[in-house]
Amino acid sequence: MKKRVVITGLGVVSPLGCGKEIFWDNLIAGKSGIAPMASLDLLPYKCKLGGEVRDLKPEIYLGSKGLKYLNKGTRFLGSAAKMAIDDARLPTDGTLSEKMGIVIGSSLGNFSETTDYFYEIIRNNPSELSPMLSYDVALNSSINYVSVIFKIKGLARTISAGFTSSSDAIGDAFKMIQRDMVKVIVAGGVEQISIDLYLIFYLRGLLSGLDGAREASLPLDKERNGFVMAEGSYVVILEELQHALDRGAHIYTEVKGFGNTFVGGKDHPAEVRVRRTEKAMHDALEDAGIKREDVDFISANANGCRMQDAVEAKAIQSLFGAGSDRIPVSAIKSNIGESYGTAGAAQLISSIMSISTGQIPHIMNHCNKDPEINLDLILEKPFRKEIKNALINTMDYDGNNSCLVISSVG
Amino acid sequence: MEKVVITGLGLVTPIGIGVRQSWDSFIRGTNGANEMKSFDTSKYKVHRSCEIKNFQWDFSLENQIKENTIHKYVYYAAREALQESGLLHDKKFNRERFGIAIGTLAAELTPFERLLRLDTSKKDNGFDKIVAAVYPPNSITNILSKNFEFEGPAMISLNACSSGNHAIAWAYDLLVDNKVDVVMVGGGDMIPQTEFTHFHNLKALAPERCQPFDKNRQGLMIGEGAGILIMERYEFAKKRGATIIAEMAGYGLSCDGFHMTAPHPEGDGAVKCMSDALKMSSLSSQEIGYINAHGTGTPHNDKTETTAIKRVFSEGAYKIPCSSTKSMIGHLMGAASAVESVVCCLVLRHGVIPPTINYETPDPECDLDYVPNAARTVKVDHVLNNSFAFGGNNATTIFSRMG
Numbered sequence: 135m136k137k138r139v140v141i142t143g144l145g146v147v148s149p150l151g152c153g154k155e156i157f158w159d160n161l162i163a164g165k166s167g168i169a170p171m172a173s174l175d176l177l178p179y180k181c182k183l184g185g186e187v188r189d190l191k192p193e194i195y196l197g198s199k200g201l202k203y204l205n206k207g208t209r210f211l212g213s214a215a216k217m218a219i220d221d222a223r224l225p226t227d228g229t230l231s232e233k234m235g236i237v238i239g240s241s242l243g244n245f246s247e248t249t250d251y252f253y254e255i256i257r258n259n260p261s262e263l264s265p266m267l268s269y270d271v272a273l274n275s276s277i278n279y280v281s282v283i284f285k286i287k288g289l290a291r292t293i294s295a296g297f298t299s300s301s302d303a304i305g306d307a308f309k310m311i312q313r314d315m316v317k318v319i320v321a322g323g324v325e326q327i328s329i330d331l332y333l334i335f336y337l338r339g340l341l342s343g344l345d346g347a348r349e350a351s352l353p354l355d356k357e358r359n360g361f362v363m364a365e366g367s368y369v370v371i372l373e374e375l376q377h378a379l380d381r382g383a384h385i386y387t388e389v390k391g392f393g394n395t396f397v398g399g400k401d402h403p404a405e406v407r408v409r410r411t412e413k414a415m416h417d418a419l420e421d422a423g424i425k426r427e428d429v430d431f432i433s434a435n436a437n438g439c440r441m442q443d444a445v446e447a448k449a450i451q452s453l454f455g456a457g458s459d460r461i462p463v464s465a466i467k468s469n470i471g472e473s474y475g476t477a478g479a480a481q482l483i484s485s486i487m488s489i490s491t492g493q494i495p496h497i498m499n500h501c502n503k504d505p506e507i508n509l510d511l512i513l514e515k516p517f518r519k520e521i522k523n524a525l526i527n528t529m530d531y532d533g534n535n536s537c538l539v540i541s542s543v544g
Numbered sequence: 545m546e547k548v549v550i551t552g553l554g555l556v557t558p559i560g561i562g563v564r565q566s567w568d569s570f571i572r573g574t575n576g577a578n579e580m581k582s583f584d585t586s587k588y589k590v591h592r593s594c595e596i597k598n599f600q601w602d603f604s605l606e607n608q609i610k611e612n613t614i615h616k617y618v619y620y621a622a623r624e625a626l627q628e629s630g631l632l633h634d635k636k637f638n639r640e641r642f643g644i645a646i647g648t649l650a651a652e653l654t655p656f657e658r659l660l661r662l663d664t665s666k667k668d669n670g671f672d673k674i675v676a677a678v679y680p681p682n683s684i685t686n687i688l689s690k691n692f693e694f695e696g697p698a699m700i701s702l703n704a705c706s707s708g709n710h711a712i713a714w715a716y717d718l719l720v721d722n723k724v725d726v727v728m729v730g731g732g733d734m735i736p737q738t739e740f741t742h743f744h745n746l747k748a749l750a751p752e753r754c755q756p757f758d759k760n761r762q763g764l765m766i767g768e769g770a771g772i773l774i775m776e777r778y779e780f781a782k783k784r785g786a787t788i789i790a791e792m793a794g795y796g797l798s799c800d801g802f803h804m805t806a807p808h809p810e811g812d813g814a815v816k817c818m819s820d821a822l823k824m825s826s827l828s829s830q831e832i833g834y835i836n837a838h839g840t841g842t843p844h845n846d847k848t849e850t851t852a853i854k855r856v857f858s859e860g861a862y863k864i865p866c867s868s869t870k871s872m873i874g875h876l877m878g879a880a881s882a883v884e885s886v887v888c889c890l891v892l893r894h895g896v897i898p899p900t901i902n903y904e905t906p907d908p909e910c911d912l913d914y915v916p917n918a919a920r921t922v923k924v925d926h927v928l929n930n931s932f933a934f935g936g937n938n939a940t941t942i943f944s945r946m947g
Contacts, residue, residue, distance in 0.1 A: 178668075231801060232816070241680060243702045248650070252657055252738040253667045260587055260741045269804050271742040272649065273681070273702040278935025281801045287813065289797035290937045291710055294681045294700040302699060309717060315797075329667055330679070337676035395640065396685075398695035410640070410695075532686055534698070 136312040140543065142383040143222025143371030144483050145214035145322070149185035149364055149470050153217060158487045160469070161495040162516050167470045168351055168362050174329055181341040183349055184327055185364025185471030196283070203266055205247045208276040210367035211238065211324040215280050218320065222371040222383060228285045233377075235288035235316040236281050237307040239299030239323040241475030243273030243292060246328030276324055288316035294475070297435075297530035298394065299323055300368070301478030301538055305392030307372050308538075317377040322369035323476030335363055340531065342438055351472075353436035353465035354443050354511060356502035361437040364471030368479035370486075386486045387540045390523070391422025397533025404445055407533070411449035414535035415525060422539035424523050426454055429461055429539075431494060431519070433481040434509075435527040436465040437472040442531060447507040450527075462517055463509045464488075468498040478528040482538060485524045489542045492520050548719045548792040549781050549946065552629030552774030553886045554621030554730070558594035558767050558873045562624055567890050569872070570898040571919045576873045577753050577765055583657075583737045590749040593735055594767035594874030607691045613652050613678055615687050617770035618732035622688055629774040630786055631726065635693070637784075643696035643724040644685045645715045647707025647731035649878030651681040651700070654736050688728060696724045705838075705875070706931035707731055708771065708882030709939035713795040715775050725780040730772035731882030739877065740766055746805060748842055754875075756839035756868035756900050757846045757914045759907035764840040767874025771883030790889045793827060793926065793942040796820030800936020807844055811852030813938045814930065818856045821928065821940040829857045832864055832942075833924025834891050836884045837914075838932045839868025839900065840875050849930065850910045865922065867915040871901045881931035885941055888927040892945045895923045 146153055149167025150160040160167070171184035192209040193201055195216035204212065215236075224230060247270035254263055269275060274292040281290045289310075295302045300323025307321035325331075335341050342360035343349025352358040378385055395414040397407050419426060432450060436443045451458045466484050473480055488494050494517045526538040553563050558576030560566030569576075576594040585591040601616060603623070609615045626632040655678055660670030677683060685698040697718060701711040708731035715727035743749050743766060750763040781788060797820065800813035807814070822829060838849055846868075854861045869887050876883050891897055896919050903916035925945045932938045 235797075235799070240702070241682065243681075245651070245679070245681075248653065248738055249656060249667065249670065251742070252653070252660065252736075253664075253670075255737060255741050256661060256664050260737075261589060261745070263741070263745055265745050268742040268745050271738060272704045272934060273651070274704055274935065274937065275804075278704075278804055278937065281799045281936065282804060285801045287799050287801045287816070290703070290799035290801075290935070291714075291797070292702040293714075294702050295685075295698060296680070296682045306714070309721070313717075330671070333668060333671040334676045334679055337671060337673050394697045396643075396689065396695055396698045398639075398689040398693065413640075532682060533689075534682075 137314050138375035139308050139311045139372055139389045140375050140378050141370050141386045141389060141486060142373045142378050143218040145217030145369040146483060147187055147190055147210045147214045148366040149187060152190050154483065161466060161484060162493055164496060164498055166498060173327060174332055179336060181336060181343040181349055183362045185362060186327055187366055205270050206326040207244055207324050208279045210326060211276045212280050212283060214367035214369040215320050218369040218371050219284060226284060230318060231285045231287040233288055233317040234286050236277060236286050236320040237291045237303045238277045239293050239303030239475050240325060241294055241296050241299045242331060243294060244270055244275045245273055246330045249330055296532045296534045297474045297477055298528045298534040298536035299475035301528040301536035302394060304479060304482060304538060305394060305536060308389045308392055311372055311374050317374045319372045320369060321372050322479040324367040325365050325473050325475045327363060327365040350499055351468050352438045352499050353468050353497060354504065354507050355500050356504040358438040358440060358443060361439055361472035364473040366473050366476055368476050368483050370482060385543050387489050388543050390424060390541050391418045391539035393417025393421055394536040407445045408448045408452060411445055411529055411535045412453045414537045415453050418537035418539045424539060427457060429523050429525050430521040431488060431524045432461055432463045433485045433524065433526045434463050434465045435529045437467045442529060444506050446527060446529060447509055450509060459508055459510050461510055462494050462512050462519060464494050464512050465497045466495060478536065481526045485526050485540060489521045489524060492518055494519060546720045546722055547778035548716050549776055549778045549788045550773050550790045550792060550889050551776050551781050551786040551788060552625035553789065553889055554625030554772040555883060555886055556596060556617040556621050557769045557883060558596055561599055570869060571896055573899045573901045573917060574872055575753060575901060582735060588744055590744055590751050592752065594765050595735065596768055609687060613655055614732040614734045618684055621730065621770040621772040622692060622728055625772040625774045626692060639693045639695045641696050641725040642694040643718055643727040644688050644694050644698040645701060645711035645727055645729045646684050647701040647711040647878045647882055648681060649704050649707060649733050650736050650739050652678040652683060653738055654734050657737055694728055703937050704933035704935060705877055706881055706933040706937050706939040707878035708880060709931045709941050712885055712941050713797060713939060716792055716795060719775060719777050725777055727775045728772060729775050730770060731879035732770035733877045733879045734768045735766050750841055753902045754841040754871050755902040756841040756871050757907060757910040758903050759905040761841045761843060761846060763842050765874035767876045769876050769883060770879050771886040773886060788946045790892045790943045791946050793944045794821055794824030796824060796940045798938045802936050805934050807848045807932060809848065811848045813936050814849060814852035814932055815855045817938040817940045821942050825942045827926055830860050831926050832928050834897055834927040835864055835866040836888050836929045837866050837868045838930040839870050841870060847909045850912055853912060861912055865897050865915045865920060866912050867898055867900045869898050881929060884929050888929045888943045891924060891927050892943060896921050
């Protein structure tokens with residue numbers, strides 16, 4: 135018998151602010167976290183915008199001691215994890231250690247800290263570099279730090295699967311609790327803006343603003359021409375239902391289903407991509423035991439990529455048929471940009487807040503309707519609706535598709 | 545419940561290209577250590593590692609791999625494993641039910657390193673279109689998917705030195721849940737200068753050779769290579785008439801939650817993941833016939849692992865052969881536990897246990913049967929593979945002879 139899994143805590147480090155309240159208030163107020171990037175020297179390059187985390191005070195969450203040794207990703211993840219753990223009122227005295235795990239998605243992990251280290255190696259005498267620097271030289275070092283800080287002993291896993299990494303991590307954590315491997319999992323994602331990541335996206339021609347196009351995050355808009363990169367960490371506490379009830383925890387929502395497919399790294403035609411995207415949504419709903427007509431809300435992956443947004447829209451239209459223009463669709467990447475390996479966790483938290491408050495944030499910057507996209511897009515102002523079941527889509531150009539289904543409780 | 549079986553194995557190791565060559569070398573107790581060739585070590589105190597030797601690359605026509613990266617090692621091992629499983633040219637199955645899970649510690653760091661060495665004035669110089677394409681870790685799953693038409697769920701396991709076993713555990717769950725029919729699973733790593741420096745500056749590297757469990761052990765040696773296993777649902781393998789090499793019995797995971805680089809002194813995390821693996825496999829500790837130790841050769845690890853094995857197996861610990869193949873091939877980091885899982889399957893197949901070489905002086909704190917210096921012929925039914933990563937990220941897998 136599979137265990138039921140609920141969400142009992144939320145933690146947010148985002149371009150819209152740190153903490154679930156401010157993140158949510160700013161989404162509903164239609165604010166943007168996107169601005170010219172201050173942390174990188176982008177003089178030689180065309181694209182300048184990014185969703186940077188600007189106001190994190192990690193000492194509030196992690197204390198000041200040893201803080202200078204923690205890299206950006208660790209500060210993000212550690213702070214978001216602390217917020218989520220406190221929000222869930224989980225004990226941190228070690229009594230839950232063995233029953234607690236951490237599963238985090240990150241497309242690149244601590245790759246940029248690793249390459250920073252190499253940059254030091256080739257410009258200095260490598261034997262004389264501080265051993266403290268080498269703590270960052272593992273792609274999962276942020277997760278290790280967090281497991282040490284919070285004495286997590288059940289398990290620790292880092293998953294990299296492109297832009298669906300955090301959805302895959304949450305899906306994996308969901309399955310682990312269903313199987314009763316542990317009772318509580320700190321799950322989510324983390325990504326940090328670096329020159330590495332910027333150049334990877336830039337050289338692959340994925341960013342908005344190349345070739346003289348208007349640089350902006352324009353999901354599902356006819357003039358979309360790429361995405362705006364972003365960073366942050368979004369963490370939820372997944373907990374076995376009975377465990378949460380026994381300790382009188384506040385339950386936000388139930389996690390009901392997960393589905394993932396892969397298009398296979400091949401230059402498949404759009405029809406194949408549409409079919410696999412549709413299958414991921416279908417599999418998540420089937421896993422949840424929820425019928426298509428009972429989906430009240432879709433949090434779209436939509437990040438402003440020309441092909442990918444159209445593929446997603448077609449997949450939704452195909453799966454939901456005539457009903458597809460009656461399901462409200464939001465695209466929070468219009469506010470926060472594309473935070474790749476942690477995007478799914480960001481959308482999950484936004485969707486949980488939508489279920490909790492009965493409000494759906496509107497899509498910003500939407501000026502030109504794309505005739506190929508026939509969805510009920512929430513535009514201009516937030517939309518009020520009581521939501522029972524929400525579908526959360528994540529996908530990427532490499533062909534990863536992962537979807538989560540959550541439901542209100544009671 | 546669905547059974548999970550292994551139907552193909554592939555290896556690229558510092559002591560052999562391919563399973564047959566590697567296995568012969570394992571059984572002979574070959575030392576894979578050599579003077580570093582891939583970069584200049586003159587500014588370091590250690591100059592040796594276990595590099596891949598005599599790697600012939602004959603596949604340039606059938607894939608898009610041009611750069612000298614771990615793609616080549618992983619591709620080679622995957623191709624070999626698929627060939628054995630009978631799935632290399634068989635296209636009649638639904639490829640959306642063929643998944644991929646690969647563990648790595650450093651992914652494709654070396655192309656970036658090569659490029660940045662040419663002009664060190666700015667970190668930006670480490671990037672060109674090729675680096676941008678291979679640097680994201682999931683370039684590994686993309687290249688495998690593209691070449692072998694595995695189009696089901698795919699993941700890269702970034703779990704440092706237990707990445708391979710984490711990938712295997714992930715694949716096991718997917719197969720048990722009947723979400724897929726086949727998963728190509730394993731790990732790959734090269735020796736980037738970054739990781740060499742990392743271990744060097746933590747004073748974890750042995751200067752000459754790797755001597756796990758020896759009183760005078762001085763540390764680990766970095767190695768490189770890849771190991772791949774083809775894992776399948778038993779029903780699927782049986783139906784298509786595949787030859788079954790072994791059954792995967794179960795796994796255990798844990799986390800020390802203790803320190804960034806040092807293991808828990810009593811091996812709490814190691815105890816939990818071995819115990820959980822036994823429990824999931826429904827095996828008693830007496831039924832384990834061989835342990836492939838994590839056995840890195842560092843003073844800390846080998847002592848702690850010995851303590852942990854004794855805590856799990858009590859008196860029985862002294863009777864179980866427990867060798868460290870890292871004594872021969874070094875520590876393949878993210879690929880280590882994948883390669884060692886392949887070794888475990890080969891132990892079941894051949895009934896021979898590879899030795900711990902370079903073993904000379906017994907250590908009173910490490911007093912188990914480490915199969916010193918010579919391979920041993922023993923028929924075993926169940927084998928256990930440990931992997932414990934820096935940061936306390938632990939994963940143990942268990943494989944069984946197919947009954």
